Amino acid sequence: MTPDELRQYRVxxxxxxxxxxxxxxxxxxxxxxxxxxxxxxxxxxxxxxxxYDVMEKVMLGFHERYGFDAYQExxxxxxxxxxxxxxxxxxxxxxxxxLFFLQDHSYFETGEYDELIANPSKFVWEKVLPRKFYKFRPxxxxxLMVDCVKENQLFWTKSFERxxxxxxxxxxxxxxxxxxxxxxxIEYLFSGLRGIRGISLDMRRVPEKVQAACDxxxxxxxxxxxxxxxxxxxxxxxxxxxxxxxxxxAHTILSMKQWEMFYWPPLKRxxxxxxxxxxxIQLFIExxxxxxxxxxxxxxxxxxxxxxxxxxxxxxxxxxxxxxxxGGMTSKxxxxxxxxxxxxxxxxxxxxxxxxxxILGQDKMMSYxxxxxxxxxxxxxxxxxxxxx
Amino acid sequence: xxxxKKNTExxxxxxxxxxxxxxxxxxxxxxxxxxxxxxxxxxxLIDNLGRR
Numbered sequence: 001m002t003p004d005e006l007r008q009y010r011v012x013x014x015x016x017x018x019x020x021x022x023x024x025x026x027x028x029x030x031x032x033x034x035x036x037x038x039x040x041x042x043x044x045x046x047x048x049x050x051x052y053d054v055m056e057k058v059m060l061g062f063h064e065r066y067g068f069d070a071y072q073e074x075x076x077x078x079x080x081x082x083x084x085x086x087x088x089x090x091x092x093x094x095x096x097x098x099l100f101f102l103q104d105h106s107y108f109e110t111g112e113y114d115e116l117i118a119n120p121s122k123f124v125w126e127k128v129l130p131r132k133f134y135k136f137r138p139x140x141x142x143x144l145m146v147d148c149v150k151e152n153q154l155f156w157t158k159s160f161e162r163x164x165x166x167x168x169x170x171x172x173x174x175x176x177x178x179x180x181x182x183x184x185x186i187e188y189l190f191s192g193l194r195g196i197r198g199i200s201l202d203m204r205r206v207p208e209k210v211q212a213a214c215d216x217x218x219x220x221x222x223x224x225x226x227x228x229x230x231x232x233x234x235x236x237x238x239x240x241x242x243x244x245x246x247x248x249x250a251h252t253i254l255s256m257k258q259w260e261m262f263y264w265p266p267l268k269r270x271x272x273x274x275x276x277x278x279x280x281i282q283l284f285i286e287x288x289x290x291x292x293x294x295x296x297x298x299x300x301x302x303x304x305x306x307x308x309x310x311x312x313x314x315x316x317x318x319x320x321x322x323x324x325x326x327g328g329m330t331s332k333x334x335x336x337x338x339x340x341x342x343x344x345x346x347x348x349x350x351x352x353x354x355x356x357x358x359i360l361g362q363d364k365m366m367s368y369x370x371x372x373x374x375x376x377x378x379x380x381x382x383x384x385x386x387x388x389x
Numbered sequence: 390x391x392x393x394k395k396n397t398e399x400x401x402x403x404x405x406x407x408x409x410x411x412x413x414x415x416x417x418x419x420x421x422x423x424x425x426x427x428x429x430x431x432x433x434l435i436d437n438l439g440r441r
Contacts, residue, residue: 016407026425062417069428079437079441082434082437082441083441085439086438090441119408121408121432121435122408122409124435124436124438124439125406125411125435126406126408126413127404128439129439132438132439133392133438136405136406137405137406138404138406139404139405140406141403142403142414142415142418143418145405145415145418146415146418148434148438149419149422149430149434150421150430152434152437183440191440192439192440192441195441220436221436291416304422308412343420
């Protein structure tokens, strides 16, 4: 196949699997490898996140070695150079210990919700950025922000170049840029502004303020995506594996009542519009999600693909019979098992979940060297490339 | 700093951490971006900086 043909073939694998009605030529294989890629290619975290030539070598080399059908991460997760223009990054990188993590953080207090609600952009500019970045000061040289804009442009330019080179190797983009990635207001509070501990306390103490803050943040995060969907032509963007993605993390600390109040309304609005426009959405979910299954029961097949982490994928299939499931290949097996055990796991999953409505992926964001043995990853990849349904 | 003072009224320095005056002053400096896209570019950057 030519690269264009291979790219379209791979898109069709994902589109057919998500349809749940069409049998794909084989089960698609999605990479949920993140910083593990950097180490496997022989580089350090700080090298790959600060040198775009290194990041390109990581991404292209990773594909040459393993040949997944599509990639969750192509080097866009950590814009270190952009954030470091204004001061230290909130991410901790220890190359010697091969650690790359984020500590829980909060950039405002409970008493400041009214300011956030009144104008989220103003709030982030005046309150959050100065607390987060030590160089963002009243008397700063404005060239600093101009440099930050240029670094951001460079970050995205290099990202597009990498994706184009992967496309030349027959790798499709995972998510259509038309509607792209939507992050809900509650997620913005959870992982960006208030932190896990802070938002947990606020949801109990001042739930109406948190609700209003979510609504205000959704006007700049989720609502533009809904508006974009409403303006978009019906039907899938067949150059990509999915039409859009929502990352779901904050649900892990929510009670059902809090889910009903803070999470479900904007998420439902997005999914309703995806279905109305006959498009597909990938839900990238951390933690467990089984307790929310009832909320998805009324959606028709063919629009939702759920990428799971903690839950047993067979239980997810039963609980979400109308959704394509992504996952199943455990990091435990990839790191501790043999090549034969890993391939046997794939065969088992295909028998139990296939041939329709299943995409093989890893059960966590593969980040550190211990998360998998390269030979096991390669064995699974080679099997997936050769298998036929 | 001298350039910043030229952009102020009565020689008072701009506080770049104020919105919208500091934000707008920086948007005006983005002459490498088409004018109609500068504001959206900055708002997108703020969103990213707030999350990452």
